[in-house]
Amino acid sequence: MKQKLLHAFPFLILMVILALGIKFIYKPQIQESIIFFPINENSTYESASTLLQLRPEKKDQYYVVDWKTSSKLDAPAFLRQDVGFLFMNGRLMGKMNEWEQDTDQIVQEETINGKESSLFQTLSFHYSEIHDNDDQYTSAQKMTTDNLYVIDSNFSPLNSFRQPATKAEKEWKDIIDRVLSQQLDFLWEKGIESFNIPIKEYITIPLTQFPSLESRPPEGFDQKEWERAIGNLWEGLYKNYYLGIKKEDGTIIDSIESTIPLIFIKKDKKELLVLLIDKNGDPHLLRQRLSPF
Known part of the structure; x- marks a missing residue:
């Protein structure tokens, strides 16, 4: 009798696992990814932005630039993902990425330090994977950008601009x-x-x-x-x-x-x-x- 119970034990464990975890086992694995699907003509971004802003005061001899991206679709999507790149004097110095399921909005914030006059260039790709039904997938996409010149000189106060407004800035x-x-x-x-x-x-x-x-x-x-x-x-x-x-x-x-x-x-x-x-x-x-x- 004991031997029969031992043989039956793995089967009982399997049945318990199946009973408790069947939803997990059959749930599709959701991973962050960008896959192009046909553009959904009925979905739009209510807002999307990428912003760079120089803080007025230095910290430990470095100036600080705040970098923020945000986007909001007009309705929750199966998958929302925003990817951002920040270049300083032509070199990639920052990356941001966030993804969420069953949401309409993504917000990200980072900072980057600098110590000399530089051009900051950033761009973001705002992506949504939309499931119209079980076998029809579409997407919504948008790009945003911002550029900022930061002037860090011994001969003038710390300054930033997007477009030059003075002869010195030009x-x-x-x-x-x-x-x-x-x-x-x-x-x-x-x-x-x-x-x-x-x-x-x-x-x-x-x-x-x-x-x-x-x-x-x-x-x-x-x-x-x-x-x-x-x-x-x-x-x-x-x-x-x-x-x-x-x-x-x-x-x-x-x-x-x-x-x-x-x-x-x-x-x-x-x-x-x-x-x-x-x-x-x-x-x-x-x-x-x-x-x-």
């Missing part, structure tokens, strides 16, 4: 822009030569310019085609840039201190390339097939 902007452009162009050209990219076949756009082009597609794209290209781009950026840069040997390195990604979109609308220059100056190329239009 001079600072021109100097920072010129130095940044020279540095990025040099590194990008090195990467283009390394991978022998036939640039005449592509439209070339730095990642930081994408928000300003969201409703102004490049020549040859209509609005729906451009929305799909943007969705495909951010799907790849999240997996292969936010989570780290995958090297040829399979190892993954942090994308922090890498340069602003340079995006190549093939004029035949079939392919997208992302040129990354890591913190060591080594180039990496992501190749992505665009979804059929």
